[in-house]
Amino acid sequence: MTPAQTIVTRFAPSPTGYLHIGGARTALFSWLLAKSEGGTFLLRVEDTDRERSTNEATDAIIQAMAWLDLAAEGTAVFQSQRFDLYNSHIDRLLETGHAYWCQCTPDEVEAMREKARAEGKKPKYDGRCREAKLGPGPGRVVRIKGPQDGVTAFQDMVKGPTAVQNSELDDMILRRSDGAPTYNLAVVVDDHDMGVTTVLRGDDHVANTPKQILLYQAFGWDVPKFGHVPMILGPDKAKLSKRHGALSVMEYKTMGYLPEALVNYLARLGWACGDQEIFSREELVKLFPAGNLGNSPSVFDIKKLEWLNAHYIKQSTPERLAALLPEYLAAAGGTTGLNLDPSYLASIMPLLQPRAKTLVEMADMARFFLVPTDQLAYDAKAVADQLGPEARQLLADLLPTYEALSDGGDYADHKALEAATQAFLDARGLKFKAVAQPLRVALTGKTASPGLFETMCVLGKTEALARIKRALTL
């Protein structure tokens, strides 16, 4: 049997800003589509608009895709370097009569649109130069000579059968008056040239698809499969915007989200596979074709992302989290004086993993572990509430018990610490509640913390005792 053509997908951002959440999702879906069928995923940078494109944006997009682990095959294609290719194809269209020169000025075309609008018709170029048989000249553009009747139809992978009356389309410009090719032309030439078999892109491109199909037909090329994924909305159901705080993928990194959490969240936004919520990358690749791509816009819900992030934090190894944390400590309060020894940090992580929803929170919770005792910040209210005369006396009485325990032995086992404490309390007929909060404040400076004895273990004998003693002096 003849092997089916292997799938080739691509992500084609324009470098006019960072990679936003919607773009990331289309990139992910395209990547998944390719990988799930053993195909190839390509990256193309659509920088034909030299005014708005920047190298910084290109780098930022590539960096964000790397963070999400969406690797593209080979090196990226840059449209700005392929103008000769596009122009030779435009010439070919001119020769075959599928395109023509037009001398109408932007103002004239705008007037045509106004007129059409006033008549309640679709605003479009009226085609007055179609048969003028003009040649090149200053200020002239090249337009496609599109069909004026009939329909252009295609099977959209997510929306189903889609068709547009050709009369709705106007003769779009292929080459600008400055000689530069336009978007739709470049896209078609590139997708064909790169061997793209499947185009998955944002909803905002549906209207371009028939125009591009017309170009494929004019060139006599095979038309790829198209799919248009719905947009992502903000909490107010309006288009996601800056007001919602979070559109750049890398901002999510800054906010302390793990890439696999974002990927999992994005995958489930507009796609579902039964009732499953948690997907490893491997499962995503395997299950993507089996799931449903939704066809209605979805609202970005940060709460659910948080939940997934908490899940993946719990799944992570302490070592990985320990390696990630210094960056967040530095961003919030700095790292001077902190003990950032990797294995020490790693020993803290298991206490924080069940508690933190983001790495930012985690850094905040980790701080008291890392600061030297004499710099530990005690919460004033906590001290006032929990370290009264009685409590201090109790801690002072408890001190010898903890001093008697061996560092590295008993202090490596929180159960031993707990047992010793319980024995001390039993001898005095006290409840555990009597010491819990005072001890916690003494050790951590706060009223909320991980388990007391686990905390003491991580701190170690020297540090733990020093903190209790310091608390007695406050």
Place this chain on the structure above:
RNA sequence: GUCCCCAUCGUCUAGCCUGGUCCAGGACGACGGCCUUUCACGCCGUUAACAGGGGUUCAAAUCCCCUUGGGGACGCCA
């Protein structure tokens, strides 16, 4: 203005194609409870939806039409 698309709990969605098994399932959130040395985790439970109106049919969340609401596109931007 013109064309196109969409519509299930607050949110993400399953179900819709191939009507009955759905007084609509899961998840996040919210609320309540349990656990408990604090904070979390975890566990248990509650809340809450087929946009509205007409059809078709013995039977409609599922099929058709209209209305309403939302979105997108109409560039010498991408």
